[in-house]
Amino acid sequence: MPPPVFRFAPSPNGYLHLGHAYSALLNCDLARRADGRLLLRIEDIDGARCRPEFEAAIVEDLAWLGVEWETPVRRQSEHLADYRDAMARLAAQGLIYPSFESRAEIAKLVAQRETNGPWPRDPDGAPLYPGTAKLLSPGERERLLGSGAPYALRLDMAAARARAGSLAWIERGKGPGRETGMVTAQPQLWGDVILARKETATSYHLAVVIDDALQGVTDLVRGQDLFWSTSVHRLLQKLLDLPQPAYRHHRLVRDAAGHKLSKSTSATGLRELRAAGATPTDIRRLAGLP
Incomplete structure (x- = not known):
């Protein structure tokens, strides 16, 4: 039986925050436990808001967190x-x-x-x-x-x-x-x-x-x-x-007021937390992951 395939698919229209970290790390953890594969996909259809510097930051932040993914990375803008x-x-x-x-x-x-x-x-x-x-x-x-x-x-x-x-x-x-x-x-x-x-x-x-x-994704883990x-x-x-993948929707990381973290509301980004001295272990703890 082929290994399960997971994916994390952010949009490069802002910096990653704790909610993104939770989803990326959960996908990574589940893929490792199942001896599966993890893909990174860049959902960059919105040309007005997506920018190369945000994509570069996504790659940097995920690598810092210890998330590992297969290459090449699929970019939606290249597959219209x-x-x-x-x-x-x-x-x-x-x-x-x-x-x-x-x-x-x-x-x-x-x-x-x-x-x-x-x-x-x-x-x-x-x-x-x-x-x-x-x-x-x-x-x-x-x-x-x-x-x-x-x-x-x-x-x-x-x-x-x-x-x-x-x-x-x-x-x-x-x-x-x-x-x-x-x-x-x-x-x-x-x-x-x-x-x-x-x-x-x-x-x-x-x-x-x-x-x-x-991409042959078999397991969809998302918010x-x-x-x-x-x-x-x-x-x-x-x-x-098309084939039907398995679905696992996870809880959302929320702010002190109970609102979902969002780029549009300038939720504190991973880059800011890292600059303030946070470690990848701190991010896991803040996101509620073991």
């Missing part, structure tokens, strides 16, 4: 053709459509809908797509596409679910509501999710599924904040005939 191919396969099944509303226009549509009561939101708190682009005639779609208007490519969730049927996954960790064991996937919670944009070949949901399949994203990932795996 893989994502375009997956989009073409979904489009051939009639499961993709373009929407042309701007973010401001979508916010206005949501506000209009909410005059009659709360509008549904996805597990991250964002409102589900309220537009009617799915109902545009082929001629009108072609006209808008030909005009050069920006657009998002969305998954027709109703059609995708009908094609895929019921889905589930085995949870070896725990979800945010302490879900464990066999979990029923609920991709409808996300509505017609965006899988790509005019200027971007892929979204997180599509890229992570394609990358994990192409509970991504627990319900697994529903979308299971749907895409079924539609694209």
